[in-house]
Structures are given as C-alpha cells and as structure tokens.
Amino acid sequence: MKVDLTLSIDIDASQKQVFDSFVNWETQGEWMFGTKVYRTKNNGQGLGGEIVAWTGFWKIGFNDPMVITKWEEPRIVDMKHLGKVVRGTGSMIAEKITDNKTKFIWSETIELPFSIFGRIGWFFIKPFFVIAIKHSLKKFALTFAQKGSI
Secondary structure (H helix, E strand, C coil), rough: EEEEEEEEEEEEECHHHHEEEEEEEHHHHHHCEEEEEEEEEEHHCCCEEEEEEEECCCCEEEEEEEEEEECCCCCCCEEEEEECCEEEEEEEEEEEEECCEEEEEEEEEEEEECEEEHHHHHHHHHHHHHHHHHHHHHHHHHHHHHHHHC
C-alpha cells in the first residue's frame, strides 16, 4: 500500500535561494527533524546523484539511501528511496510566488512495509510524522529570516 503526504510553507526568499538551500544536503540536518544527510554519488547533485539520510534519534535509526531522479534547477528535485526501511519517492519543490517569496513543497509517496501491520503502524505514526515535518518546514523557513536579519 502506498500513502501520499504533501506539506508546504511560504518562505521569504527567492526561488533560487530556497532551491540552493534544500540541496545543500549537509545543512539539512539543521532543520529536518531527526535527519543527517551525506552525499554519496556525484556529490549528491544532478540527475543520478545519490545521498544517504540517516534518520533517527540518539543511536537508534536507519540509513535511507536515495537517488535523484529529476533535477530541474531552481525548481524541483525528485528522489527515489532505495533502502530496506523506506521505499517510495519524494519531491522538494520551490515554486516562485514573487521575486522574494517562494512556496516550498515537501512531498512523499511511501510504500508501507509489512502488509496490514504497516497500515496499522502508519495509522499511529502519521500524526507524529506530520507534526515533525511541519516543524521542520517552519524551521527551514526561519533559516531565511535569520539570514535576512544579519
């Protein structure tokens, strides 16, 4: 079973600034809840580039390897999750609203593992997952506000 989740936030920054920031993989851990990202192939840039996101807390977590399946600078990066725990696709999109305002869209289509148990687990995990992603998007938007105040 696949589940779709799409969340967005308006950011006071140009489309290019937002794009450049979300593909700066090493800094993603500063705003994405429980994640640290490493570049693995092609420096994590462009079509076919690869990254690994370690997701978890303290010492409990898992690696989430991904390959870039679409790279349209400065607008969109699509990823395919290649791991054993997370399967599916994801997108990060910077939609220009004005020269200095951008809608950042974070989207995932996740293939739930473990048959009926995966569906039951998602029922309980989804509210916390959504809260964590919303918090992360707000934190991402705040990084631009902080840059503007310096």
